[in-house]
Amino acid sequence: RKEVEQDxxxxxxxxxxxxxxxxxxxNSASQSFFWYRQDCRKEPKLLMSVYSSGNEDGRxxxxxxxxxxxxxxxxxxxxxSDSATYLCVVNSYSGSARQLTFGSxxxxxxxx
Amino acid sequence: DGGITQSPxxxxxxxxxxxxxxxxxxxxxxxxxxxxxxxxxxxxxxYYSQIVNDFQKGDIAEGYSVSREKKESxxxxxxxxxxxPTAFYLCASSEREATNEKLFFGSxxxxxxx
Numbered sequence: 001r002k003e004v005e006q007d008x009x010x011x012x013x014x015x016x017x018x019x020x021x022x023x024x025x026x027n028s029a030s031q032s033f034f035w036y037r038q039d040c041r042k043e044p045k046l047l048m049s050v051y052s053s054g055n056e057d058g059r060x061x062x063x064x065x066x067x068x069x070x071x072x073x074x075x076x077x078x079x080x081s082d083s084a085t086y087l088c089v090v091n092s093y094s095g096s097a098r099q100l101t102f103g104s105x106x107x108x109x110x111x112x
Numbered sequence: 113d114g115g116i117t118q119s120p121x122x123x124x125x126x127x128x129x130x131x132x133x134x135x136x137x138x139x140x141x142x143x144x145x146x147x148x149x150x151x152x153x154x155x156x157x158x159y160y161s162q163i164v165n166d167f168q169k170g171d172i173a174e175g176y177s178v179s180r181e182k183k184e185s186x187x188x189x190x191x192x193x194x195x196x197p198t199a200f201y202l203c204a205s206s207e208r209e210a211t212n213e214k215l216f217f218g219s220x221x222x223x224x225x226x
Contacts, residue, residue: 008152034214043202043217044155087154100215102147102154 003027004090006103014111017078021106023088024070030092033064033071038085038105047073047086078110115139118203118218125190125197126226133188133221135203142207144186145215148172149200158201161186190223198225 006023013019025033033050048055050062050071061074075082088103116137125131137144143162147155157170161180175194180186186205190197200222204215 004154041200041220041222043219044215045217046214049214099157102156104152104154 002103003101004088004103006086006088006106008104008106010107010109012109012111013078015078015080017110018074018076019078019108020072020074021086021088021108022070022072023103024068025088025090025101026069027090027092027101028066028069030069030090032091033062034089034091035060035062035071035073036087036089036102038087040085044087075108078108080110080112083109116203116205116216116218118201118221120221121219123221123223124226125223128192130189130191131223133190133201133203133223135186135188135218136184137186137205137216137218138184139205139216140183141205141216142183143205144180145204145206146170146176146178146186146188147202147204149202155202158188197223199223 004025035047036044037047038044048057048062050064052064054063059076063072085105085107087105090101119134145160146158148158149155156172158176159167159170159178161167164180164183167178167180177189200220202220203218206215
């Protein structure tokens with residue numbers, strides 16, 4: 001089982017739709033969680049951190065479920081510019097070292 | 113402006129050749145990282161360094177080497193021992209003890225084999 005798993009998609013949604021991505025992680029001792037956005041052949045950029053109580057940033061809502069070991073990202077009122085790959089990232093300790101593990105990404109295409 | 117600079121953007125390697133990818137940051141970050149990304153896959157850690165003159169192997173270090181002689185610089189050498197080097201390489205940095213280890217990425221180097 002992969003440490004961090006995501007549905008690869010692709011998700012093709014019309015403009016204005018609401019879309020949700022899930023990500024599961026296997027290490028129950030994981031410390032912190034993030035969503036990164038990556039455009040084609042570009043570097044990933046931090047979209048938002050994921051807090052235990054859930055957090056919202058404009059049209060984006062992130063949630064964490066520690067009991068079930070998954071995080072989610074909800075995008076409301078999708079824009080064409082939201083088309084990208086969304087990477088789930090989990091931060092956990094391996095021995096004394098902090099280690100970030102990336103999911104393989106979920107591809108989103110917002111259609112006009 | 114502070115940031116991370118990777119060069120070159122595109123690099124071609126001949127069989128049996130070693131090539132070096134450059135990564136420079138002026139963010140005063142202690143930690144630096146090299147990742148490899150293959151099409152449709154997530155990032156895999158090659159090497160990381162938490163402090164000058166020290167570095168650790170990541171998940172896929174075989175066929176690669178690094179050095180960290182200066183805080184600002186973390187070059188990656190892809191050696192001839194790396195039999196499948198074609199990939200997108202990303203360098204990143206972070207504050208050493210940041211609680212939420214936000215990574216700052218360079219713009220990447222696409223390495224291809226001739």
